[in-house]
Amino acid sequence: MAALLLATSTLSGLRPQSKSMTSQKLPPVAPDLDARLAKWRPVKMPFDASRFTSRERQLVEKLVEASQQLDDIYWRQSDPEGLELYKKLEGNANPLADKIRRMLVINGGRFDLIDDNAPFVGDEPYSPDCGLYPKGLTRQEVEQYVREHPEQKAAIYSPYTIVRRRDDKLVAIPYTEAYRPFLERAAQNLRKAAAHSEDPAFAKFLRLRAEALLNDNYFPSDLAWLDLKNPKFDVIFAPYETYLDDVLGVKTSYGAAVLIRNEAESRKLALYQKYVPEIQNALPVPPEYRPSKRGHLNPMEVVDSPFRAGDLRHGYQAVADNLPNDPRIHVERGTKKIFFKNFMDARVNYVILPLARRLMQPDQASKASGEGYLTFTILHEISHGLGPNYAHRNGRQMDIREAIGPIFSGLEEAKADVVGMYGLKWLTDHGALPQSDLDGYYASYVAGLFRTIRYGTAEAHGQAEMMEFNYLSGQNAIRRDRSSGRYRVDYSRMPEAFASLARILLEIEATGDRARAESWFKRYDAMPPELATALKAASDVPVDIDPIFSFKVRVE
Numbered sequence: 339m340a341a342l343l344l345a346t347s348t349l350s351g352l353r354p355q356s357k358s359m360t361s362q363k364l365p366p367v368a369p370d371l372d373a374r375l376a377k378w379r380p381v382k383m384p385f386d387a388s389r390f391t392s393r394e395r396q397l398v399e400k401l402v403e404a405s406q407q408l409d410d411i412y413w414r415q416s417d418p419e420g421l422e423l424y425k426k427l428e429g430n431a432n433p434l435a436d437k438i439r440r441m442l443v444i445n446g447g448r449f450d451l452i453d454d455n456a457p458f459v460g461d462e463p464y465s466p467d468c469g470l471y472p473k474g475l476t477r478q479e480v481e482q483y484v485r486e487h488p489e490q491k492a493a494i495y496s497p498y499t500i501v502r503r504r505d506d507k508l509v510a511i512p513y514t515e516a517y518r519p520f521l522e523r524a525a526q527n528l529r530k531a532a533a534h535s536e537d538p539a540f541a542k543f544l545r546l547r548a549e550a551l552l553n554d555n556y557f558p559s560d561l562a563w564l565d566l567k568n569p570k571f572d573v574i575f576a577p578y579e580t581y582l583d584d585v586l587g588v589k590t591s592y593g594a595a596v597l598i599r600n601e602a603e604s605r606k607l608a609l610y611q612k613y614v615p616e617i618q619n620a621l622p623v624p625p626e627y628r629p630s631k632r633g634h635l636n637p638m639e640v641v642d643s644p645f646r647a648g649d650l651r652h653g654y655q656a657v658a659d660n661l662p663n664d665p666r667i668h669v670e671r672g673t674k675k676i677f678f679k680n681f682m683d684a685r686v687n688y689v690i691l692p693l694a695r696r697l698m699q700p701d702q703a704s705k706a707s708g709e710g711y712l713t714f715t716i717l718h719e720i721s722h723g724l725g726p727n728y729a730h731r732n733g734r735q736m737d738i739r740e741a742i743g744p745i746f747s748g749l750e751e752a753k754a755d756v757v758g759m760y761g762l763k764w765l766t767d768h769g770a771l772p773q774s775d776l777d778g779y780y781a782s783y784v785a786g787l788f789r790t791i792r793y794g795t796a797e798a799h800g801q802a803e804m805m806e807f808n809y810l811s812g813q814n815a816i817r818r819d820r821s822s823g824r825y826r827v828d829y830s831r832m833p834e835a836f837a838s839l840a841r842i843l844l845e846i847e848a849t850g851d852r853a854r855a856e857s858w859f860k861r862y863d864a865m866p867p868e869l870a871t872a873l874k875a876a877s878d879v880p881v882d883i884d885p886i887f888s889f890k891v892r893v894e
Contacts, residue, residue: 411592421447470634655882698784753844814828
C-alpha cells in the first residue's frame with residue numbers, strides 16, 4: 339500500500355522531474371493562466387488507511403490501480419494530443435510546465451471547460467470530435483453516411499465504438515479493440531480486488547465487471563451492482579456518460595470512483611426511496627410519459643470517494659451520480675443513486691455558500707445551506723430515473739439520447755434539476771419533508787445555480803442551469819434588485835414555474851423532439867449582462883475544486 343499512498347509531488351500528483359527534460363521549449367499558453375488555475379481550489383481528499391484491515395487496504399489498492407487504467411483510456415477519448423503534451427512536459431524544470439500540466443489534468447485536455455472550450459495552451463481550436471471521431475467529422479456527415487450504409491448504423495451509433503475514416507468509408511472500432519491493453523490490465527486488477535473482498539456479492543460484481551470490460555456487455559454486471567446490499571466498499575467503473583460526445587451525443591467515456599460507505603448518512607436516504615413511485619405518478623405530463631416505477635430498485639448510498647479517475651476526475655467535479663444509464667435497466671430494475679459526501683462538503687463550503695453571500699439578498703442567502711443543497715441533489719439524482727424511459731417519434735420507440743442528439747446531456751441535466759425541485763414541493767405538500775424548509779430548498783437551489791452557470795454553456799450542467807435561470811427569471815421567480823444588485827427569489831412563484839418547465843422538458847424527452855430541444859436551449863442560453871457583471875464581482879470565489887488524493891497519480 340505504501341507505494342500508492344501519500345504522494346508528495348505537486349498538487350496534480352506529478353512525478354519527480356527528469357533532468358533530461360529540463361531544457362524543453364514550452365508551447366504558447368494563455369497569458370492569464372494563473373487566473374484560470376485560481377478558479378480551481380485544491381482540496382485534499384485523504385484516505386485514512388489506519389481505519390482498515392490489511393486485506394481491505396489491498397482491496398482499495400487494486401481498485402485504485404484498476405481506476406488508473408480507465409483514466410489512461412479517458413485521456414485518449416478526451417484529447418489524445420493533450421495527453422502527449424502532458425507526458426512530454428513531465429520533468430520540465432520551468433515552473434510554467436507544472437502549471438500547464440495541472441491545467442491539463444483539471445480539464446482532461448488543452449481546452450478550458452469554463453471558457454467555452456477555448457484553448458489555454460497552443461492555438462488549435464476545440465473540435466467536438468475529441469478522440470472519438472475523425473477530425474472534422476460532423477453529425478450531418480454521419481447521418482448522411484448511415485442513410486447510404488444503413489447496415490453500419492448500429493455500429494457507428496454504438497456507445498462502445500470509436501469512429502475512424504478508411505478511404506471514403508467510416509469504420510466503427512469497438513472499445514474492446516481500441517483500448518484492449520488498458521482494459522485487460524483493469525480487468526486483471528478488478529479480479530485481484532475481488533480476491534481481497536470479504537463481501538461475496540461485491541466480489542461477484544467485480545468479476546462480472548471485469549468480463550464486461552472485455553466484451554462491452556455491461557448488463558449482467560449492472561444488475562449485480564444494483565443487487566448489492568449496503569456494501570462497505572463500492573466502485574463506479576464503466577463507460578457510462580456521454581458528456582464528451584458533441585457530435586452524436588451517444589459515445590460513452592470511461593470513469594471510475596472508489597467508494598467507501600458512510601453508514602450514518604446513508605440511513606437517512608430511506609425517506610426518499612419510498613416516495614419515488616409516487617413522485618413519478620405526480621409528474622405534470624400524461625400517464626404514457628411516466629411509466630410506473632413501482633417494484634423498481636432504488637438503492638442509495640452516501641459515500642466518501644478517496645480516488646476518482648476518467649470522467650469523474652477531470653472537469654466538473656460531480657457530487658452525486660445516478661447509474662446505470664441503460665434504459666433497459668431503468669425499465670427492469672431502476673438505478674442506484676450515489677452521493678459523494680467529501681466532494682459535496684467541499685463544493686458547499688468553498689463555492690456555493692460564498693457565492694450565495696455575494697449574490698443573494700442577505701436574508702435569503704442565510705437560508706441556503708449544505709443540508710438544503712444535499713436535499714436538492716438527492717432529488718436531482720432520483721429524477722434522472724423519472725419521466726419517460728424511451729422517446730417515441732413517428733411511431734417508433736428509440737433511445738432518448740439518440741433521438742435528441744448532442745444536446746441530450748444538457749436537456750437531461752435540466753430535466754433532473756427541474757423535476758427534482760418539483761418533487762421537493764410534492765414531498766413537502768405530502769408531509770414527507772417539513773413545509774417550513776421549502777424556502778430553504780429554493781434558496782439553496784438558486785445558490786447552486788450561480789455556481790454552475792459559471793461553467794458556461796459549453797458544459798452540459800452549465801448549459802442546463804443557464805437555461806433554468808433565464809426561464810425562472812422570465813417567470814419573475816428570480817429577480818435582481820436594482821439598488822443592491824443582488825438577486826431575490828420569489829418563493830410564491832417557484833412552484834408553478836417549476837411545474838411548467840418540468841412539463842416542457844419531459845415532453846421534449848418523451849417525443850424525442852430534437853428541433854424543439856435545440857430551439858429551446860438556444861432561446862435561453864445567453865447570460866444576461868447584469869448576471870455576468872455580478873459573477874465577475876465574485877470572481878475570487880473558486881469555480882470548483884481540484885481534488886488532491888492520497889494516491890500517486892500516473893498516466894501512461
